[in-house]
Amino acid sequence: MPRNHQNNKIIKLPPPIFKSSISIEEALLRRRSIRFYKDNPLTLNEVSQILWASQGISDETYKFRTCPSAGAIYPLKLYLSVINVENLEPGIYKYVPETHELIYLSKGAKRDALFEACLNQEWIKRAPLVLIICATFYKIKARYGERGIRYVFVETGHCSQNIYLQCASLNLGTVAVGAFDDEEIKRILDLPKDEFPTYLMSVGRI
Template sequence: MSRKHTPEPSFAAVAPLAEKRRSRKRAGFFQKMEVSLPPAALTSGVPLETCLRKRRTNRAFSDARLMQSEVSQLLWAAQGISGLGGLRTCPSAGALYPLECYLVVANVDGLRPGVYRYDPDRHLLVLTAAGGRNEKLIECCLDQECAGEGAVSIIVTGAYKKMTAKFGERGIRLAHMEAGHAAQNVCLQATALGLGVIAMGVFDDAALAAALELPESHQPLYVIIAGRKFV
């Protein structure tokens, strides 16, 4: 005698409710992980020519903290919104903006160590991975000690597909050029703030992407270390 299969009537009612609760929980979690940054200053008493003349690679950093206002300024210089229509501080072919900036925090007032994604549209940080990463950065940057000595590191990544969809293979070159624009902006802004900075292009791509838990669609292009100079 075959048994009749009776579907569980409660599942249809409970599953959507459970999913709603999970969604709310996830939304609440990510909301808590957002950190608003102080507004970026749009003027400075330091002339551009002075920054160009004084910009230098710095490999020795102190253990002094950075202020959130300084971090805000560095990120705005890299990819901040500077005009109507979402125009940014550095040029982008076709205004496609394939770059993302990930901030690795080691020593910043009011920010816990971890990896944050910079959201230029809202000028805020979104925590993507908790915990310090400086030791990992040293390994990923082929044992360059200075990679783990800064108060922050800005990892510039690129989504090639955004560019190749319009420009074909040349889009990859354009993304690399844009990363250079962003890195120079950060170096000049750091100089204006009196901070030490070094832009590094030598690292293990796959190891760095794994250490920072980057999305698969994003390729790390530049590592920029910043902090107070060791004197």
């Protein structure tokens, strides 16, 4: 069940920007899996933009998001492991789409552990930011039965592609990582019992 984060520090993210100097076609053309990044930090504006693209609200009336979702159930939860982002302490955060905020969950990016849980993929250790896409299955299964499981993974793909395209537009590098130990990621992030990781994405400057 959802946890109460009442006493956690909240970070208000800068609002996303809806104009870009590159077209959607150019972003599609540029999209590539990029695994090696410069050491320079990401800015909070860049992180805000990526989070909005991944799960942000795009319709204030119905609270629809940038990502489609079967039955508008929105089973995805986004976590951040931050090493090097301007104005963010290194640590683990959770994105709150409804308010476009971050909840600070714990100190330290836990990268050595995440690196090992991702079968020693170097980019998971070094990237200034790693996004961990997680999901709950109970609501979507209650509505769609076993087919709901499929929908969660389809939705994860939508979310990941949004991140890829937003990074291409910002001239940042990212790669989707599907090779990881589910139980280890759950343990490292101390996820609630009903949340499971579906994908990781390292992000950095190229």
